[in-house]
Amino acid sequence: MLDAKTDTLVKRFSETRRRHPFSSESRTLTEAIDHERHLLADVRDLGFVFDTSDLRRRRCARGSRTS
Numbered sequence: 001m002l003d004a005k006t007d008t009l010v011k012r013f014s015e016t017r018r019r020h021p022f023s024s025e026s027r028t029l030t031e032a033i034d035h036e037r038h039l040l041a042d043v044r045d046l047g048f049v050f051d052t053s054d055l056r057r058r059r060c061a062r063g064s065r066t067s
Helices: 006-016 029-046 053-064
Strands: none
């Protein structure tokens, strides 16, 4: 959620026909997503991003070696 694009999230909610917990008569889905991002901003700052691309390269290199 924190890294997904708003249009991707809107599409997902539309496809599942599920109502976003923060959407209401006075708050659109896009506004609800923005509100949730705002509420979770401090939590996001506590996390970190782990780049797995290096691990994939290593795994591919190992798999291509001949014994």
